[in-house]
Amino acid sequence: xxxxxxxxxxxxxxxxxxxxxxxxxxxxxxxxxxxxxxxxxxxxxxxxxxxxxxxxxxxxxxxxxxxxxxxxxxxxxxxxxxxxxxxxxxxxxxxxxxxxxxxxxxxxxxxxxxxxxxxxxxxxxxxxxxxxxxxxxxxxxxxxxxxxxxxxxxxxxxxxxxxxxxxxxxxxxxxxxxxxxxxxxxxxxxxxxxxxxxxxxxxxxxxxxxxxxxxxxxxxxxxxxxxxxxxxxxxxxxxxxxxxxxxxxxxxxxxxxxxxxxxxxxxxxxxxxxxxxxxxxxxxxxxxxxxxxxxxxxxxxxxxxxxxxxxxxxxxxxxxxxxxxxxxxxxxxxxxxxxxxxx
Numbered sequence: 001x002x003x004x005x006x007x008x009x010x011x012x013x014x015x016x017x018x019x020x021x022x023x024x025x026x027x028x029x030x031x032x033x034x035x036x037x038x039x040x041x042x043x044x045x046x047x048x049x050x051x052x053x054x055x056x057x058x059x060x061x062x063x064x065x066x067x068x069x070x071x072x073x074x075x076x077x078x079x080x081x082x083x084x085x086x087x088x089x090x091x092x093x094x095x096x097x098x099x100x101x102x103x104x105x106x107x108x109x110x111x112x113x114x115x116x117x118x119x120x121x122x123x124x125x126x127x128x129x130x131x132x133x134x135x136x137x138x139x140x141x142x143x144x145x146x147x148x149x150x151x152x153x154x155x156x157x158x159x160x161x162x163x164x165x166x167x168x169x170x171x172x173x174x175x176x177x178x179x180x181x182x183x184x185x186x187x188x189x190x191x192x193x194x195x196x197x198x199x200x201x202x203x204x205x206x207x208x209x210x211x212x213x214x215x216x217x218x219x220x221x222x223x224x225x226x227x228x229x230x231x232x233x234x235x236x237x238x239x240x241x242x243x244x245x246x247x248x249x250x251x252x253x254x255x256x257x258x259x260x261x262x263x264x265x266x267x268x269x270x271x272x273x274x275x276x277x278x279x280x281x282x283x284x285x286x287x288x289x290x291x292x293x294x295x296x297x298x299x300x301x302x303x304x305x306x307x308x309x310x311x312x313x314x315x316x317x318x319x320x321x322x323x324x325x326x327x328x329x330x331x332x333x334x335x336x337x338x339x340x341x342x343x
Contacts, residue, residue, distance in 0.1 A: 001102055001184060001315060001343065002148065002306050003161055004272050005250040007280055009146025011205055011243055012167030012219030014250040016257075017152035018160060018176065020184075020341060024094040024107040028115050031087035038067055041093040051075070051085045056140045066105055069140030070112045073132045078122070085116050097186065097340055102306075102313060105141075106149035109133035127169060130154040144202045159343070163254040167219050177260045181320040182343040183327070185294070188336040189286035189311035197282060198308050204239050211236065222247065242279035246272060266302025266317045270295065273304035282309030286336070290314050293334045298325040313340060 005015030031037060038047040040063065047064030051071045054060065060068035067090075074085045092111070096104040113129045116122065124132070133150040137143050146166050156162045156173060164171040176182075205218045212228055213220045221243055229240045249268045256264040273291050277283035287305045291314055294303040299322025306315040318326045323342055330337055 009148035009166040011221035021158040024111040034087040069136030073136040103149040110153040184340040187286040238279040269302030297329040
């Protein structure tokens with residue numbers, strides 16, 4: 001779950017995700033024939049492919065693409081060591097909600113990467129696993145994401161937030177005060193537009209980088225200044241304004257979290273949502289309505305969409321003693337919403 005800092009990871013900016021108390025579990029055994037044979041309690045169909053022949057040019061379709069992507073990225077990583085991913089028979093089960101902006105695909109990727117690391121004794125740390133899974137998502141699955149989701153699934157423990165520099169991959173672990181609760185609600189709105197719109201925003205960032213820095217490297221956008229934003233116009237100015245202000249909000253939020261300043265953190269969350277709605281145009285009527293309702297609920301200090309947007313979930317900062325009253329209020333005033341989890 002991302003507390004603040006959405007759509008900044010793929011420009012090398014700063015984000016603040018936290019690990020949920022949810023699990024993707026994989027039961028596995030080694031397969032001597034070099035095949036990966038997989039079933040999932042969360043998806044139909046059986047996945048079967050040769051781990052030594054997977055390639056982005058002929059990708060495995062459906063949910064099996066995430067498994068194949070990790071196998072391919074791992075094979076690329078291990079080429080110099082003359083090691084290949086082993087064949088596996090696996091059964092998968094997860095209580096991470098799917099299609100909700102809560103990193104269910106990244107959770108699956110990281111779980112599979114950990115299986116291969118454990119079974120084959122591979123010398124890969126958690127940050128390297130996150131990088132490997134990002135390559136699988138970008139180059140095999142074909143989603144131009146940043147590293148935030150994979151990093152959040154791989155590195156922090158539940159109950160911890162991290163301020164992550166997505167370019168340097170340096171991070172600071174920040175404990176969440178026990179009196180704070182982050183309540184995740186599913187708006188009930190489909191995220192059917194999220195994939196295409198996400199790619200469109202990445203493309204707009206590439207246009208921005210080329211215009212400002214004569215470069216296609218979107219990571220350079222983390223170096224934008226407010227003066228450069230003022231020199232732009234139209235849609236590109238709006239996108240740039242979100243990126244600059246959102247990066248600043250993440251840094252301010254890290255300070256507020258470290259100082260247990262709930263009021264400031266909540267204000268930053270709400271400001272983030274407003275920017276995602278107005279400048280980055282990735283919200284939806286259902287998300288906006290749920291955020292507005294949440295902000296009037298008992299004990300709520302701030303609320304925002306979380307994830308790519310266009311549907312899925314919101315996250316609200318609530319006094320832990322008021323979680324029940326908050327939830328009851330939402331059930332009465334936003335009946336289409338569903339409580340997903342409380343961190």
